[in-house]
Structures are given as structure tokens and as C-alpha cells.
Amino acid sequence: MGLFERDTEIYKNRDALREDYQPERLVGRDEEIQMYQTALQPVINGEQPNNVFLYGKTGVGKTAATRYLLSHLEEDASQYDDIDLHLTFLNCDGLTSSYQIATRLVNELRDETNQISTTGYPRATVYEMLWDDLDEIAGTNLIVLDEVDHVEDDSILYQLPRARANNNLSAAKIGIIGISNDFSFRDDLSPKVKSSLCEQEIHFPAYDAGDLQKILEQRAAVAFHDDVLDDAVIPLCAAYGAKDAGDARQSIDLLMKAGDLAREEEETTTVTEDHVEAGRHDLERGRIEEGISGLTQHGHLVLYSLLTLHLQNETPIRSRDVRPRYTSFAQRAGRDPLVPRRMRDHLSELAMLGLVSVTERNEGRRGGTYREYTLDMDLELVLSALDDVLDDVGVHDSLQNHFDELDSINGNTSLTEFH
Ligand SMILES: Nc1ncnc2c1ncn2[C@@H]1O[C@H](COP(=O)(O)OP(=O)(O)OP(=O)(O)O)[C@@H](O)[C@H]1O
Numbered sequence: 175m176g177l178f179e180r181d182t183e184i185y186k187n188r189d190a191l192r193e194d195y196q197p198e199r200l201v202g203r204d205e206e207i208q209m210y211q212t213a214l215q216p217v218i219n220g221e222q223p224n225n226v227f228l229y230g231k232t233g234v235g236k237t238a239a240t241r242y243l244l245s246h247l248e249e250d251a252s253q254y255d256d257i258d259l260h261l262t263f264l265n266c267d268g269l270t271s272s273y274q275i276a277t278r279l280v281n282e283l284r285d286e287t288n289q290i291s292t293t294g295y296p297r298a299t300v301y302e303m304l305w306d307d308l309d310e311i312a313g314t315n316l317i318v319l320d321e322v323d324h325v326e327d328d329s330i331l332y333q334l335p336r337a338r339a340n341n342n343l344s345a346a347k348i349g350i351i352g353i354s355n356d357f358s359f360r361d362d363l364s365p366k367v368k369s370s371l372c373e374q375e376i377h378f379p380a381y382d383a384g385d386l387q388k389i390l391e392q393r394a395a396v397a398f399h400d401d402v403l404d405d406a407v408i409p410l411c412a413a414y415g416a417k418d419a420g421d422a423r424q425s426i427d428l429l430m431k432a433g434d435l436a437r438e439e440e441e442t443t444t445v446t447e448d449h450v451e452a453g454r455h456d457l458e459r460g461r462i463e464e465g466i467s468g469l470t471q472h473g474h475l476v477l478y479s480l481l482t483l484h485l486q487n488e489t490p491i492r493s494r495d496v497r498p499r500y501t502s503f504a505q506r507a508g509r510d511p512l513v514p515r516r517m518r519d520h521l522s523e524l525a526m527l528g529l530v531s532v533t534e535r536n537e538g539r540r541g542g543t544y545r546e547y548t549l550d551m552d553l554e555l556v557l558s559a560l561d562d563v564l565d566d567v568g569v570h571d572s573l574q575n576h577f578d579e580l581d582s583i584n585g586n587t588s589l590t591e592f593h
Pocket residue numbers: 192193194195196197199200201202203230231232233234235236237238239354355389422423426
């Protein structure tokens with residue numbers, strides 16, 4: 175017997191659960207696809223394309239809808255001799271300036287032997303190259319700028335959509351498709367950029383459990399053998415997905431994790447609810463560890479403070495009431511405590527990571543509003559990622575008590591598991 179053997183009992187085509195898989199049809203997005211299709215229709219008519227701006231949270235199908243429609247557009251446009259369509263995809267992750275976007279675009283449009291250096295030119299010169307290259311290609315050019323919110327200055331976001339109106343282009347027609355999951359990005363755009371870049375806006379709302387269930391059923395039919403999934407598996411993955419963020423990517427990842435766990439077990443030929451629960455736990459642990467490991471030591475100290483206050487039933491709690499605990503922990507760790515406002519920034523960052531939840535409260539008739547914070551995550555998962563701070567600060571009494579209580583109920587639950 176070889177060292178490696180095929181294990182295909184569970185999966186028919188596991189790749190169908192991967193990020194790069196393009197489903198044949200997008201489920202539950204009819205309205206958005208219809209609007210998007212209408213916005214792209216001028217391309218087929220040989221007219222100047224619209225600039226389209228898609229926004230919505232992560233994993234709601236913005237990129238999938240774009241790939242789906244553009245591949246159809248490309249195929250359908252090829253039937254018309256007078257349409258010469260060119261598509262360019264650029265993910266702006268890691269590209270923060272208009273200069274970087276412009277040089278990347280020039281290089282995308284050129285062949286490999288004719289690339290330009292990504293530094294050293296004046297910006298106006300790169301723009302000139304871009305206009306010359308586009309005019310040389312001519313025809314209709316659709317440029318997709320995915321994650322466009324990474325761009326910190328808006329020069330290119332103004333110049334590109336207006337290139338023709340500003341007489342920078344004559345032969346080429348150009349349309350920009352901007353995609354963003356950052357709601358504040360759109361609101362913060364200057365009016366002149368907004369009016370050109372966001373000519374047609376399409377909002378992709380989060381999915382509900384019913385949408386996610388249909389998406390998962392479609393994917394599972396390709397990915398798994400018949401009758402491998404217990405009936406409750408897909409509804410459970412969908413329910414978790416809807417509860418978390420209405421994100422299809424997260425739900426598909428959970429289904430794949432459950433499938434992988436089932437596959438790892440010898441003799442198992444079905445995926446069950448238990449696999450989903452265990453998969454969720456694993457994914458959550460990974461997400462939390464990643465989030466917490468990206469924080470500074472002060473972030474860890476603030477989180478540890480909140481965790482111990484949570485164990486003492488002091489949460490929800492105001493930032494000013496977290497402060498004494500944080501100050502004493504910082505001192506024990508040999509660090510100067512941050513000023514209250516900076517400490518509060520750390521609480522907000524923890525909330526953004528989904529580790530802490532925030533409630534706005536009103537201070538009676540005359541007072542303003544204030545925020546209260548509470549730990550919103552499995553205690554043991556958080557603890558397992560706070561190793562370093564436990565070393566620096568020591569085990570707080572509330573934590574010791576918590577584990578002593580668990581010990582008396584369950585026997586040998588050990589703090590050393592986490593520390
Ligand atoms: N309606 C749908 N039908 C089928 N699959 C979908 C649907 N919506 C999303 N998906 C799948 O979910 C995953 C995430 O979708 P997509 O990449 O389009 O999200 P996004 O909105 O572009 O997110 P981000 O802003 O993070 O890039 C992909 O694997 C995609 O194929």
C-alpha cells in the first residue's frame with residue numbers, strides 16, 4: 175500500500191468549496207444582478223460604459239457577481255464585430271496611492287517585455303502613459319478596481335472615470351467598476367469623485383439564513399457525494415453564517431471545515447452536526463488567535479482586564495471603570511499605562527475584531543451618551559490566545575476562582591491548559 179491513498183468517500187469535488195471556484199449561477203442575487211446588467215448594457219450597445227460602484231460587506235457576492243457578469247459580457251460582446259471589449263482586473267489590496275494604481279494598470283495593459291518601473295516617474299508621466307496605452311488598445315475598456323478603498327488619495331479615482339470627458343482619451347472608451355466593503359469610504363469621497371466614480375451604485379446587502387442555505391445547497395451538490403451530509407448540516411452552517419455577518423464565504427468555509435473533519439475520521443462516511451460545531455470552534459479559534467496576535471501588548475492588557483471584570487460579573491462596563499484594572503495590569507507588566515483616550519481606542523479596536531461588544535447608553539435627561547463594553551467571545555478561546563499577558567501580569571484571582579469552580583464541577587480542568 176502506498177504512503178498516500180485517495181480518500182474520496184466524502185468529497186466529489188472539494189475545490190468547489192474554495193474561494194476561487196466560480197459558481198455557474200449566483201443564488202439569491204437576482205435584483206442586484208439585474209441592476210448590474212442594466213448598468214453594463216451600454217457596452218453591448220457600443221456606447222460609452224457607465225462607471226459602476228458596488229458596495230456591501232465582505233462575502234456578499236460583489237466579486238462573484240462581477241466575474242459572473244463580465245464573463246457573460248465578454249462572451250456576448252464577441253458576437254458583435256464592432257465591439258472590441260477589454261477587461262482589466264486589479265485588486266487594490268497593498269496599493270495605497272494613485273501612483274501605484276496607475277503604474278500597475280500600465281503594466282497590466284502592456285505585454286511582459288514592455289513593463290515600466292513602479293517608481294521614479296512623475297505621476298503626470300505615468301498618467302500620460304496610461305492614456306496612450308488605452309488609446310492604443312482602443313475599443314471599450316472596463317477596469318475593475320476591487321477593494322478600491324485601499325487607495326488613500328483620490329486622484330486616480332477622479333482621473334480615470336473622467337479621462338474621456340477631460341480629453342485625455344480619444345480612441346478608447348473607458349468604464350470603471352469600483353468595489354468596496356468599507357461603507358465609510360464611499361461617504362468620505364469628495365463630491366466630484368463620487369459623482370463620476372459612483373454613477374451607478376449597487377448595494378449588496380448581507381445574506382439571511384435562507385439565502386445562505388440556497389448558496390450552500392448549490393455548492394454542496396457539486397462538492398459532496400450524494401447523501402454524505404446529514405440533513406441538519408446545511409441549515410446549521412447557514413444559521414451560523416447569518417448570525418455572524420451574512421457572509422457567504424464564512425458559511426462555505428464552515429461547510430468545508432466540517433467536511434474536512436469528517437474526512438479525517440477513519441470509517442466516517444457522513445458529515446454531521448457535530449462536525450459543524452467542531453469546525454466552527456476551530457475556525458473561531460483561528461480567527462481569534464489571528465486577531466489577538468495582531469494586537470499590541472496594551473491591547474492584550476485591555477482585553478485581559480475586561481476578561482477578569484467579566485468573570486466578576488462587572489460587565490457591561492464603562493471604559494473609565496475598566497481603567498483601574500488596566501492600570502494595575504500595565505504596572506505589573508512593567509509598562510506605563512496609556513492615557514484614558516488611548517485605552518478607549520483599544521476597546522474600540524477589540525470591538526471591531528468582534529471580541530468585545532459595545533452598547534450605547536443615555537445618561538438620563540440631561541446627560542450625553544456613553545458606551546459600555548462586554549466580552550463577546552468564548553472565554554477559553556480568548557485565554558488561549560493571551561498567553562504572553564498571563565506570563566507578564568500573572569493569573570488574576572477571578573481567573574483562579576473560575577477554574578477552581580470548574581474543577582469542583584468537572585474534576586481536573588486545568589489552568590495550565592491555557593497557560
Ligand atoms: N449568491 C451567491 N451564490 C453563490 N455563491 C456565492 C454567492 N455570493 C457569494 N458567493 C460565494 O461566496 C464567496 C465570497 O463571495 P465574494 O468573493 O463575491 O464576496 P465579496 O462581496 O466580493 O467579498 P469581499 O468584499 O470580501 O471581496 C465566493 O466563494 C462566492 O463564490
